[in-house]
Every structure is written in C-alpha cells, then in structure tokens.
Amino acid sequence: MTTTHNPQRLLVTGGAGFIGTNFVHYWLEQYPDAHIVVLDMLTYAGRRENLQAHEGKSNFRFVQGDILDQALVTTLLREEIIDTIVHFAAESHVDRSIYGPDAFLKTNIDGTHSLLKAAKTVWLDEKPGFAHRFHHVSxxxxxxxxxxxxxxxxxxxxxxxxxxxAASKAASDHIVRAYQHTYGLQTTTSNCSNNYGPYQYPEKLIPLAISRLLQGQAVPIYGDxxxxxDWLYVDDHNRGIDLIIRKxxxxxxxxxxxxxxxxxxxLIHALCELLDERFPESSNVPHQQHITYVTDRPGHDRRYAIDNSKICHxxxxxxxxxxxxxxxKTLDWYLNGAAFWRGGVELFGSH
Structure with a gap:
C-alpha cells in the first residue's frame, strides 16, 4: 500500500539517546515548523543535555518516562495530537545483553508492544481514518x-x-509487522547497519577508541x-528514516x-592515523601502540553487510x-566535546 505521509507532530521515543538525539536535531533543522515530543527514560545512555538547544522552544517538549507506561503514551498521543511515532528507544549494547538479557526483552519487546497498543487505541479505535505512521527503528x-x-x-x-x-529486536520487528497486518496500523520498519557520529555513548567502539586513544589508554579489540x-554515519541514517516516513x-x-x-x-587503524596527523607532537604517537587484543566475546558475529538497493531504488x-x-566529522565532535566522554565506561565495544 503506497501512501505518502506528511508528519507534523512527532513522538520520538529514546530521543535523548545517540541516534534519537541526532534525529531530533536533524528533523528540526530540516522542518523547523514541525512539533516534536521526546519520550525518554534517561537511563545510562540518554542525556537530556543532548537536546539543550531545543529547550524552551514552543514546538519542542521533553517528557521523562517509560515506553512501558502505556497510559502515559496514550495520553501524549491524545494531548499532543501526535500523527507520527519514531521509535528509537531500546536497550542496544550487545555486551550488556549477554550478561543481563532480561532488560533487553522487557524494553525491546514489551516496550514496543506497549507503544503499539497505545497507537492502536488512539489512531485506530478512537480516530478511525486518522493519517498516521509508526516507524520502528531496528x-x-x-x-x-x-x-x-x-x-x-x-x-x-x-x-x-x-x-x-538481536533476538529481542527481531521479536519487536515481528510484533510491528503483526499490528500492521492484523489491525491495519500504518507501520514501517528500518534495519540499519552500525551507526557512528556525535553523541554516541562511549562504550561503543568508535567513541571508546577515541576517548582511550586521546588519554593514552589501551583500546581493546575482540579476537583477531x-x-x-557496514558503518553508517548517523545523519545518513536519519535521511533514510525521513524518506521512509514520508514516502x-x-x-x-x-x-x-x-x-x-x-x-x-x-577502523581503529584509520582512527589512529587521523589522530597521528592531528597531534603529531603527542606522546601517544603512534596511536597504534595502544591497540590491545582481548578474548573474543561469546557468539560474536563475524560479518554484517547491508544491501540497501531497495531504499535507493x-x-x-x-x-x-x-x-x-x-x-x-565524528572525531571533530568528540575533540570539541570531551566532557561528554571523559571518565570512560567499564564495558566496551558493541562491535
């Protein structure tokens, strides 16, 4: 079914996290008259200060809350006359899922289902015929x-x-599909490759490597x-989401x-070379001296690669x-934002 959609009032879940933050900045730059409501729990990877540039604007609202709170989501959809949900909120760090999977199943599966139930209530049961879109980011x-x-x-x-x-995200993809097929909820889904760019929490490979190299600390590399x-710059991802929501x-x-x-x-060698060029007098040169190989993580996938010919065509x-x-661009942002990453994290690298 082909239906163009003109989003005016968006609910962005997880909008204070890495990709969600970049999406909010992207969207309000591209569409300054749009209205955005961000719903975020502000867990370890979400930071309200990421969105400080929009605080106080009449077309921006931040709500600290849980996607599992179906009553809250339902109220927001009604009060804010939301026509588009962009669902980023998720537990996403593979290492954390290995050692504590319960939170991943709860947030990624039950949380997505909670959003779908709220959307069905407001958009289908209460306002049949209302133009809407539920975009699920996987x-x-x-x-x-x-x-x-x-x-x-x-x-x-x-x-x-x-x-x-990955299993929790796969389950959520299927639930979104079921709500479209069974109830007629107007949904779309995107499956992206590894994102990188500004505001990424420093347990992920690129910001972890940047922060450790700048401090002369070991950069752990799993296995060999x-x-x-397949590395995807975050705003290229957001451009793709924009096209999917609209067309x-x-x-x-x-x-x-x-x-x-x-x-x-x-990837790490490329980062080391960039840092060598920018800081030739640093005692950390050559930055490759800080690379350290560590035991591979359980079940580590060998290769991911995306064929994006469908969205291109x-x-x-x-x-x-x-x-x-x-x-x-990523390195520039982290060099100018040391307060964001300084101090590091215990876990490392979803890579």
Whole structure:
C-alpha cells in the first residue's frame, strides 16, 4: 500500500539517546515548523543535555518516562495530537545483553508492544481514518552473521539473531509487522547497519577508541579484529528514516546501510592515523601502540553487510558521507566535546 505521509507532530521515543538525539536535531533543522515530543527514560545512555538547544522552544517538549507506561503514551498521543511515532528507544549494547538479557526483552519487546497498543487505541479505535505512521527503528543484527563471501543482507534475508539483543529486536520487528497486518496500523520498519557520529555513548567502539586513544589508554579489540561491519554515519541514517516516513510503503521494511564495510582493526587503524596527523607532537604517537587484543566475546558475529538497493531504488536514498568524511566529522565532535566522554565506561565495544 503506497501512501505518502506528511508528519507534523512527532513522538520520538529514546530521543535523548545517540541516534534519537541526532534525529531530533536533524528533523528540526530540516522542518523547523514541525512539533516534536521526546519520550525518554534517561537511563545510562540518554542525556537530556543532548537536546539543550531545543529547550524552551514552543514546538519542542521533553517528557521523562517509560515506553512501558502505556497510559502515559496514550495520553501524549491524545494531548499532543501526535500523527507520527519514531521509535528509537531500546536497550542496544550487545555486551550488556549477554550478561543481563532480561532488560533487553522487557524494553525491546514489551516496550514496543506497549507503544503499539497505545497507537492502536488512539489512531485506530478512537480516530478511525486518522493519517498516521509508526516507524520502528531496528538493526541488521536480526539477520545473524555472514561469511566473507556471502551476499549482503536484504529485506528478505531470513532472521537468525545470535545475541539476546538481536533476538529481542527481531521479536519487536515481528510484533510491528503483526499490528500492521492484523489491525491495519500504518507501520514501517528500518534495519540499519552500525551507526557512528556525535553523541554516541562511549562504550561503543568508535567513541571508546577515541576517548582511550586521546588519554593514552589501551583500546581493546575482540579476537583477531577481523569482524566486518557496514558503518553508517548517523545523519545518513536519519535521511533514510525521513524518506521512509514520508514516502515508504505501509507495512514495508527497508534496509539502511552506508556502503562501507570495514574490519574492526582497519577502523581503529584509520582512527589512529587521523589522530597521528592531528597531534603529531603527542606522546601517544603512534596511536597504534595502544591497540590491545582481548578474548573474543561469546557468539560474536563475524560479518554484517547491508544491501540497501531497495531504499535507493524505491525512495531515492543515497548516503552522503564517505567513511573518511564521516570519521573526520565524528572525531571533530568528540575533540570539541570531551566532557561528554571523559571518565570512560567499564564495558566496551558493541562491535
């Protein structure tokens, strides 16, 4: 079913987290007359100060709350006359899911279901015919792992999640699909590759490496470092979501990738070289001296790769950042925002 959608009033779940924060900044820059309500629990990875630039604006509201609170979500949909939900809120760190999977199942499965129930109540039961969209943001990890010679994931690749995190996201994808198929809720889903860019919590590979290299600390690399990921600059991801919300077919899934496969070790070497160039007099040069190999994590997927030809062909998507330009932008942001990452974290690297 093809239906263009013109979002005016958005509820962004997880809007104080990494990708959600960048989405809010992107959307209000592109569409300054839009109205955005951010719903975020402000757990360890969510920071209200990420959105400080919008505080006090008449078209922005922040609500600290839980997506599991169906009554709260229902009230917000009614009071704010929300026509679009962009659902980022999730537990997303693979290492944390290995050692504490319960929170992932609760947030990613039950939380998504709570949102869907609220949306169905307001948009279908109370206001039949109301133009709306529920966009669900998911991950390429639901597809499992690839060998070095396997073709990249497409939207028809069978699901084969290998971590509790990936399994919880796979389940939420299926629940979203069911609500569209069974009840007629106007949903879309995107499965993205590894994002990087500003505001990313420093337990993830790129900000972790930047923070540790700048402080002359060891950068841990799992196993042999030859795990392959398709790296996607966060605003390229947001451009893809924008196209899907506005022009995507209801009930469809779109893969969003950066056309940029890199091994983890090559990625870290590239970062080291950039830092060597920028700080040639630093005692940390060569920055590669801080790379340390550590025991691989359980069930570590070997390779992810996204075939994004569907969104490119159907919606005209193209990533704008190269790996070099995106990495330089990311490094610039972290160099100018040391207060965001200083102090580090105990866990490391969903990579």
């Amino acid at each position: 991950t390429d990890e639901v597809y499992g792992t690839l060998s070095p010679t396997d073709p990249a994931f497409t939207e028809t690749t069978p699901y084969a999640p290998n971590s509790p995190y 470092g030859l795990q392959v990921r 995507g077919r209801i009930g469809e899934t779109y893969n969003i990738g950066g056309n940029n496969e890199q091994t983890n070790i090559n 159907d919606l005209g998507y193209q990533p704008q950042e190269t790996f070099t330009s995106g990495l330089n």
